[in-house]
Amino acid sequence: MALNTGRILRVDLSNGKVRTETVPEKIATDFVGGRGYGVRYLYDEVKPGIDPLGEENKLLMLNGPLAGTTAQAVSRWMTCTLSPLTGTFTRSVCGADFGAWLKFCGYEMIILEGKAEKPSYLHLTPEGCKLLDASEIWGEDTKITQEWLVRQHGKNTRAACIGPAGEKLVKYAAVVSDRRTAGRGGTGAVMGSKNLKAVAITASRKLFLADPATYEELAKEQVKTILANSAFQSHKEWGTTTTQDITNAIGIYPVRNFRYGQLVDYKPVLGAEYRKMRVGDIGCYSCAARCGKVHTVPSGVYAGAHSEGPEYESIWAFTGSIESNNIQASIAADQLCDDLGLDTISTGNTIGFAYELYEKGLLGKSDTGGLELIYGNPAPMVALIRKIGYREGIGDLLALGTKRLAEKIGRGTDIYAIHVKGMELPAYEPRGAKSQGYNYATASVGASHCYGYAAQDIFGAPFPHPTDRFDEGNADIVIFNQDQTAWHECGVACAFSGGWGWMPLFGKLVTAARGINAYSDAELDTVGARLFNLERAFNVREGLGRKDDFLPPRIRTEPLHTRQAKGEGQTVSHNDEFLDKYYALRGWTKQGTPTAKKLKELGLDFTVKNMAARGK
Amino acid sequence: MSVAIHIPPSLQALAGDAGEIAVAGDTVGACLRELVRLYPQLRGKLFTAKGQLLKGINIFVNRVNIFPDVLITPVSDGDIVHVAYTVLGG
Secondary structure, three states: OOOOOOOEEEEEEOEEEEEEOOOOHHHHHHHHHOOOHHHHHHHHHHOOOOOOOOOOEEEEEEEEEEOOOOOOOOOOEEEEEEEEOOOOEEEEEEEOOOOHHHOOOOOOOEEEEEEOOOOOOEEEEEOOOEEEEEEOOOOOOOOHHHHHHHHOOOOOOOOOOOEEEHHHHOOOOOOOOOOOEEEEEHHHHHHOOOOEEEEEEEOOOOOOOOOOOHHHHHHHHHHHHHHOOHHHHHHHHHHHEEEEEEHHHHHOOOOOOEEEEEOOOOHHHHHHHHOOOEEEEEEOOOOOOOOEEEEEOOOOOOOOOOOEEEHHHHHHOOOOHHOOHHHHHHHHHHHHHHHHEEOOOHHHHHHHHHHHHHHHOOOOOHHHOOOOOOOOOOOOHHHHHHHHHHHHHHHHHHOOOHHHHHHHHHOOOHOOOOOOEEOOOOOOHHHHHHHHHHHHHHHHOOOOOOOOOHHHHOOOOOOOOOOOOOOOOHHHHHHHHHHHHHHHHOOOOOOOHHOOOOOOHHHHHHHHHOOOOOHHHHHHHHHHHHHHHHHHHHHHHHHHHHHOOOOHHHHHHHHOOOOOOOOOOOOOOOHHHHHHHHHHOOOOHHHHHOHHHHHHHHHHHHHHHHHHHHHO | OOOOEEHHHHEEEEEEEEEEEEEEEOEEHHHHHHHHHHHHHHHHHEEEEOOOEEOOEEEEOOOEEOOOOOOOEEEEEEEEEEEEEEEOOO
């Protein structure tokens, strides 16, 4: 069997020089691909203490070992970098075709270094790579940018690009490809800081597999398993447009900046209402789910608004956060964020925060340019999104995110800022789903719902054991979810596909792709723990520790109001005790630093000196 | 014979706010039909009009996902059945 560990394209944007490298076999064995490669290379190449928006930071774009093949739901891709929003390791996952196109050129990773002299874009083909002038598209939104790139380079071109938000270094700017987004963590701002507007790839399908015949047989089995699976069929029908039906019902739909867990009247935001405006379905490369539900608003104030989405988080971001049940406005808001290149979760959460500051008189009309930020009214929200994307007026402040905005305003506003490590909380109220909440607190990237999604709390999943969603003691569940997610993301497998019955084939598929027989279930579990610990070592080296693993004050001290649902009066009140248990299970010190013993056990000996040097 | 059915959080309000209901039945299908006989509001949340399990509902017996032969899977006294939704959020 041949060896196929993956190739890297390294680009120095400062001088346009490119070179190709091959991933060493040991890294391929220990880190598999995707997020594993991302953290491994970032740990080695990004020095601690640098400015995330400075030239020394690096932006990685990665697919996985199975990308571009007929196997379903494994062609997603991600950005990895030092986040300007959180100051931590970050990764942000995206869909559409870009991951496959990168593989068609023979690459699993692009490492972007330095800074281009002027606005530029990278054009990659199987024959080579050029840094080209982006002056014609600098300032344009992501839709116009991608259309321009296709006109320039042909219909077999796919791109990942930034909009005005990334160019203007909004802390939560996203990278957009087609209409999908690498949303969280501000990786779009890192791209903007490098004067890089887009990476465009022109290619035709070509596979890079160590054992193509075996792979093909396994892929057929995977496809058959998935297509017959009930969970897949449900996802195909609805995407995530019905999750708010459940989260409102159980009182974990955050409303009014995380003061309530349910909209007063949530019938207008149910999935069936969005269905009335659905005009189509789109999806990622080689995935029959086509879970992207496309909506067009037929009439009214937002007539003509057209978006691939909103999906659940964005539905929440533009309804619950401002206590609105106007779903037409949510479609318009979603479209605007995609065009401007903004993370919808941080955008919605930050706007919800601004609405509370206005309610309390801490922001006034003179600050907002005359906008009256009154809960229930979505019109100012839509106006604010545009201001954020262009950093105009109050948008310049909101572009900082809740943590820095609260620091700037002062006057005790930090208690209304709902973030962990600077990343704004997503659409599940932690006081009604506490394992989900503690995932937010301990995830490497800040409050990310999908870093260790607590399906046990939210949907009743009973493995590895069932939970009581109000119980704060399930550190084992949080770790299980985080480590499972970590190794899934080495394949950059779609998170939803984990429930489609095919994961027992994952290791065999990677073996056939790589030519390395090292991906049994037990080995993959270790990979998950290895990744998570290396991310923690990266963050400790950046100065993070126990103090950064706490949920926001509101969540820990104010009782939740659930209106008609269970959970009235809940708080998260044992964060300290949880961390003691979590750290002990992880094999970390009481300050949240991985011990030398744990690091060596996971083959991370090269980090031990750095942890000792931090004196922790 | 007694089988415990665990109800997911979002359906508990339709089951008298219970998280767990004891029923009798020799298959998963029989147990679920007994459940909806006791709590008729659950019928439309679990079954289609033709009596098939709705897409997106996962059933576990003793923590093992029993897809695809869900309704005909036999159960024994003391078994635990979990009703869970597939992960929907993102």
